[in-house]
Amino acid sequence: MLESRRFVIIGFIALVGVIYLLRLFYLQVLDESYSIESSSNSIKRVTEIPFRGQIYDRYGKLIVYNTPVYDLLVTPYKVRMDDTLRFCQVLGIQRRDFDSLMSAASAYSRVKPSLFLRQLSKEDFASIQDIMVDYSGFEFAKSSLRTYTAPTLANTLGYVSEITKGQLDKQEEPYYRQGDYIGQSGVERIYENELRGKRGTKFVMQNVAGVYKGPWKNGELDTMAVAGENLYTGLDLEVQQYADSLMLNKVGSVVAIEPKTGQIISMVSAPTYDPNSLASRYFSKNFAALARNPYKPLFNRPVMASYRPGSTFKLIQALIGLQEGVITPGSGFTHANCPVGCHNHPATSTVALGVTHSCNPYFYNVFRRLIYKNNIKNTFKASAVGLDAWHDDIAKFGIGQRLGIDLPSEYKGNLPDKKYYDRFYGEYRWKFSNIYSLSIGEGELLITPLKMANVAAIIANRGYFYTPHVIHGVGDKKSVKPEFLEKHETGVEPHNFEPVIEGMIGAVEAGTARRSRVEGISIAGKTGTSQNKRGDDHSIFIAFAPVDDPKIAIAVFVENAGAGGSAAAPIANLIIEKYLSRKVTNKALEERMMKLDLMSKVVLPTTKKPGETETKKKAEEVKKPTGDPNDPANRLPGAPHPANPAAMRKPVTAILPKQSQQKAL
Amino acid sequence: MAESKPITKNVDWMVVLIYIACLMIGWLNIYAAVYNPETQTSMFDLSNNAGKQLMWIGTAALLIICILVIDYKFYETFSFVIYAVVIFLLVVVLFAGSNINGSRSWIKLGGISLQPAEFSKLAVSLAISKYLSDPAISLNRKLKDYYPIMGILALPAFLILLSNETGSMLVFASFAIVLYREGMPGFIPAIGIIGAALLIITLLFVKWYIAGAIIVIAGLVIWLMPVMTRRRGGLWATIIVAFAMIGIVFGVDFFMNNVLQKHQRGRIMVLLDPDSDPRGIGWNVIQSKIAIGSGGITGKGFLQGTQTKFDFVPEQSTDFIFCTVGEEHGFLGTAVVVFLFIALISRLVVLAERQRSRFARVYGYCVAGIIFFHFLVNVGMTIGLMPVIGIPLPFFSYGGSSLWSFSVLLFIFLKIDAQRPFTLSRG
Structure with a gap:
């Protein structure tokens, strides 16, 4: 009887065997969570960072490239050191530094390598490598630094730095990890995906303490890093540096565009800084200094600073006037019955003369006709309808719109329409007499230097533009983004440009910009004087040349330099000459402009209101409801309000006459 | 004389072959476990565990x-003597043993360390077999036996x-199989298994929920029970068993918190949820499951393992x-x-059953039971079931x-089995 129990026993043993086999089958075959990639802790993925793409200028000259640098790593438990003093000497560190670096490394891990010295140059590396045979426990890791052939274009190119916590959290697909480098501004940021290349992956084995134990499967699954794509710009490095030197000791912008393509030839944001200073191991120190600088060198003025266009806006008024048929090329206006003042100049009996002499009453009348063109009896309603029609025409020039340049944080500017004034006054409670400041480019208009350079390009092209862009070719194929090949029409017919261009030629030959004309090059230009509350007027000049076959369109803004003809026009014309003939004849003017120091005239905000950010204020200010056409955005670009509220409460009437006098230059 | 016949003729070659296969596979895997791609040593190098294992083999x-x-x-005659010697060694080790991993269970003789606890299995097996070889002993009738x-x-x-070797002590639970075969009422191991479950x-x-389930099952059992059984007390027996089970369920909390020591409780909790303590007790279980699970169907190949190298899994060899x-x-x-072990154990049971003497049969079951218990617990632990x-x-x-004690244990039985044709049945 008991013998039959053996079947129970064998059955039990077999049952255990079956249960174990099922469990093993589940663990090893069915359950994917133990597959090597997802749960292995002995296989470590090591990411290889590729070189970023290089950036070239329009003639193929290198602007940005990578320099290999070497991080020195130390594995404390391997360190054997006989002559610490010599070691410190070669590395150029103090014995004290050595001790603290070593103890920091030991505190992190005795068996894993940790950073000892960061970003040693190739020269340092060469000299150190020789003596390293005598010291064990140290190894080099290669990395790279952005390097710039010339100390220019800092804001356009942007900088690269370690990814921030916020950026890490915000990324849509988890590509970046802590410690990765990412383009933070300018071209580096916009073209981050093209520039960064493809990371390589290596699988290596490590033991439980994290110590490297050789490649996994002899590197079968490893992938190579692929360098980022090169970028080709339309920038002219020589002209750029020349423009930099002219803008030295000034606050302002230069934007030069090739009208036929929309390529940016030069883009100066003054004051600037050496981009190499943010591509070194002293990044944080240098960046903090730049961020603290009251002149805001990190602020990319050509696309972010807002100004009133001043008289340069009259060009658009004239073009719209001609296109809409409210004036003819032969229309003339006098100063009679006009609330805006003017200066003494010959009679403005044609559009061309009106432009040449920048006659305020002339464009007051043009604007008046544009607004009241619709024949509606009620002037309130007529103004509302007229303004919206005018708004749509102007918007085609890119005013109040984002142009879509390949640079971050492009400021939209402001082009008021009916809704805009309705918010201030109420619907049909305002009319032409409330908004006439727009006629001469003042009031609520806000533009950026880029937009005005684009306006110059539109006039040069006689009616159309291509979106201004820095990069016109990506990668070996030099592929162009399709949006940069799209022609934008303004709706103004080519023949309507001729009287305006004639007036611009006159301005340079005999008008407001006559002092800076260039022998042998036909330049069409227009000065502007941008009113602002902080110090002297801003000097503006937009131009293109040569008139018959425009190769360059330019806008120059110099803050607090006074009238357009005083600083902006000479600088613009010198740059045009440099670009077109590669040399400058008027050496005296060149020297005078280079030496011109306006920094003392720039009024800096003295204190900041605590707890308020700059951007918040900017947003508030643009929306600020005010009945006075002169009030909004009277400020230094990018600067916070002055703490002095009295400046804001200054009676408008006190400014108006002065403004009307000065502004027509 | 029959006994002059060569032993090779009568020894059970199937067991010997499985034994050799286990040794070889084990040895190769020990080499794989200690293999380091950076500092490669030969599997015959006595400085590593594989080389030493070869020496032990x-x-x-x-x-x-x-x-x-x-x-x-000899074995039957000297059973109690061997038992006495091992007990003596166990006493000696308490006072003269060297401390390895927190347990004083090793005796150092020159360069060799021995663990008397390993040999206690052999001694107990022989002693129990000897005791049960007396045909007057009956396990299903007399409690005093x-x-x-x-x-x-x-x-x-x-x-x-x-001497703090709880693991070796638990092996004695394997003798329940022998006692069951020799007449111990079936409900005793059943209670043990049901209690653990x-x-x-x-x-x-x-x-x-469990209490509810037990009541439902008890109800079904009573309902399906033949009327005669029910009348003869089956009804009350079922009800008492059901209440006893419910009592166990509610006693578990008390047992877990008040009876078990902290590390023992931890080991049981980790079995249920390894992630509850991933860096502590759970570490071994998680790493072990990762290692086995990452093998897939055909594995990574000899010496290609990564989890079992580099010290992720502790006690790899x-x-x-x-x-x-x-x-x-x-999985292959x-x-x-698993097949090798099940085959070996089943074969041992079959061999034990064909013995003519009770001593030989009991001893055969002891060997099978001990190997089975080791297999059950060791493999179960690596796959998270124990x-x-x-x-x-x-x-x-x-x-x-361990190699010596298992080899001696096994081959004493093979020797006895080989003599089977020439022994007379005594029980």
């Missing part, structure tokens, strides 16, 4: 030859417990050697090992004492 072969040469009656068995088991168990179920599910098999040879490898108890996998794990 060689000496085990010498021992086996001795066992086969010694007259088979259990007392000597309890004594034989309790003495070494107590000594082993004192209830313990685990209670920790996994809500207690009231000893208690967790099965991980190396799982990682490098995958582990299935082969709590982590540090006992070796027979013939696979690195270690001289």
Whole structure:
């Protein structure tokens, strides 16, 4: 009887065997969570960072490239050191530094390598490598630094730095990890995906303490890093540096565009800084200094600073006037019955003369006709309808719109329409007499230097533009983004440009910009004087040349330099000459402009209101409801309000006459 | 004389072949476990565990030859003497033992360390077999016949417990199989198994659900019970059993919190949820499951394992050697090992059943039971079905004492079995 129990026993043993086999089958075959990639802790993925793409200028000259640098790593438990003093000497560190670096490394891990010295140059590396045979426990890791052939274009190119916590959290697909480098501004940021290349992956084995134990499967699954794509710009490095030197000791912008393509030839944001200073191991120190600088060198003025266009806006008024048929090329206006003042100049009996002499009453009348063109009896309603029609025409020039340049944080500017004034006054409670400041480019208009350079390009092209862009070719194929090949029409017919261009030629030959004309090059230009509350007027000049076959369109803004003809026009014309003939004849003017120091005239905000950010204020200010056409955005670009509220409460009437006098230059 | 016939003719070659296969597979996996791609050493190098294991295998072969040469009656005759010697060693080790991993259980003789606890299995097996060889002993009738068995088991168990080798002590549970075969009422192991199952179920599910389920099952049993059985007390028996089970379910909390020590409780909790303590007790279980699970169907290949190298799985060449098999040879490898063990144990049961003497049969069951218990706990622990108890996998794990003791245990039985045609039945 008991013998039959053996079947129970064998059955039990077999049952255990079956249960174990099922469990093993589940663990090893069915359950994917133990597959090597997802749960292995002995296989470590090591990411290889590729070189970023290089950036070239329009003639193929290198602007940005990578320099290999070497991080020195130390594995404390391997360190054997006989002559610490010599070691410190070669590395150029103090014995004290050595001790603290070593103890920091030991505190992190005795068996894993940790950073000892960061970003040693190739020269340092060469000299150190020789003596390293005598010291064990140290190894080099290669990395790279952005390097710039010339100390220019800092804001356009942007900088690269370690990814921030916020950026890490915000990324849509988890590509970046802590410690990765990412383009933070300018071209580096916009073209981050093209520039960064493809990371390589290596699988290596490590033991439980994290110590490297050789490649996994002899590197079968490893992938190579692929360098980022090169970028080709339309920038002219020589002209750029020349423009930099002219803008030295000034606050302002230069934007030069090739009208036929929309390529940016030069883009100066003054004051600037050496981009190499943010591509070194002293990044944080240098960046903090730049961020603290009251002149805001990190602020990319050509696309972010807002100004009133001043008289340069009259060009658009004239073009719209001609296109809409409210004036003819032969229309003339006098100063009679006009609330805006003017200066003494010959009679403005044609559009061309009106432009040449920048006659305020002339464009007051043009604007008046544009607004009241619709024949509606009620002037309130007529103004509302007229303004919206005018708004749509102007918007085609890119005013109040984002142009879509390949640079971050492009400021939209402001082009008021009916809704805009309705918010201030109420619907049909305002009319032409409330908004006439727009006629001469003042009031609520806000533009950026880029937009005005684009306006110059539109006039040069006689009616159309291509979106201004820095990069016109990506990668070996030099592929162009399709949006940069799209022609934008303004709706103004080519023949309507001729009287305006004639007036611009006159301005340079005999008008407001006559002092800076260039022998042998036909330049069409227009000065502007941008009113602002902080110090002297801003000097503006937009131009293109040569008139018959425009190769360059330019806008120059110099803050607090006074009238357009005083600083902006000479600088613009010198740059045009440099670009077109590669040399400058008027050496005296060149020297005078280079030496011109306006920094003392720039009024800096003295204190900041605590707890308020700059951007918040900017947003508030643009929306600020005010009945006075002169009030909004009277400020230094990018600067916070002055703490002095009295400046804001200054009676408008006190400014108006002065403004009307000065502004027509 | 019949006994002059060569032993090779009568020895059970199937068991010998499985034994050799286990040794070889074990040895290769020990080499894989200690293999370091950076500093490669030969598998014959005595400085690593694989080389040493080869040495142990060689000496085990010498021992086996001795066992086969010694007259088979020796073991039965000297059973109690061997038992006494081992008990003496267990006492000695308490006072003179060297401390390894927190347990004073090793005797150092020159360069060799021996663990008397490993040999206590052999001693207890022989002693129980000898005791049960008396045909007057009946396990299903007389309670007093259990007392000597309890004594034989309790003495070494107590000594082993004192030297802090709980794992080796638990092996004595395997003698339940022998006692069951020899007449112990079936409900005793059944209660043990049901109790353990209830313990685990209670920790996994809500207690009231389990109680409800037990009542429902009890109701079904009573309903399906033949009327006669019910009338004869089956009704009350079922009700009492059901209430006893519910009592266990609610007693588990008390048992877990008040009876078990902290680390023992931890080992049971980790079994249920390894992630509850991933860096502590759970570490071994998680790493072990990762190693085995990452092997897939065919494994990563010999010496290609990654989890079992670089010290992720602790005790790789000893208690967790099965991980190396799982990682490098995958499901095919582990299935082969499981089949080898099941085949070996089943064969031993079959051999035990054909013995003519009760001594030989009981001893055969002891051998089968001990190997089965080691297999059950060791493999179960690596795949997360058993709590982590540090006992070796027979013939696979690195270690001289365990290899010697299992070899001696097994081959004494083979020697006795080989003499079977010439022995007379006595029980």
